[in-house]
Amino acid sequence: MSHFETDPHLFGGELDHREDHAPGDAPEESAGHWVLNSNLGLIFSLILTVAAFLAARSHLIYGPAVPDALLVLGVAQMGVHLVFFLHVTTGPDNTNNVLALAFGILVVFLIVVGSIWIMANMNQNMMPMDQLMRMQP
Template identity: 70%
Template sequence: MSTSDTDTETYNGSRHSQHDHAPGDEPPEESGHWVLNANIGLGFSIALTLASFLLAGSNVVYGPAIPVALIVLAIAQMGVHLVFFLHITTGPDNTNNVLALAFGILVVALIVLGSIWIMDHLKQNMMPMDQLMNMQP
């Protein structure tokens, strides 16, 4: 006998406040939970934005490491947006959302990397500028 046949708490999908869940999981049908989630996400977004501006304008981090630190903060900002605003989680009911996000990332990566590849190929096959200038009458 499976656990879903005997345990009604896990079978009916109800969540109680004592169980942990990700910020984007299906919350109770209360407007307060949605407002709280949005405000937490807004707070994290503002904090990460301010941190990136302060980091770029100060000497807190070693100079050549600033671009790496800004990239880390940007990735954290994307994570906050995905979880708190787009509600992308690893829950079983979010499989389509995660697949759509992965497909979008794949398409953008193909377009960007393909464009870089094409531009590099064109640069390698282009005539040097001094020879091009000598060809003009």
């Protein structure tokens, strides 16, 4: 039992750093904090975008490794957007956001893998085109 329940005079009706609060009831942060985060996210995004263009157009990376480098840079770009622009963190107030993001990733993964599986199965089980053309009158 907390001391707020035993002594009603200590509870002032406003949230402060000592009290429990629901998600979204966190104290407001200063505008400078938001501007700094947005600018930092913009700088990271620009660096990652330029790095992706350089990786694709120059010969700094071994040719067969370029798709892997672009994949890594793309995942890093998504991480920057999630943290700096969408403010998705692993804090206790963001549990629902993280779960919704994980569910969205699961759905996209199932759709992509399921589509590839179906197309591979159809490719394996369909008659070759030259045999199909011979069957027509």
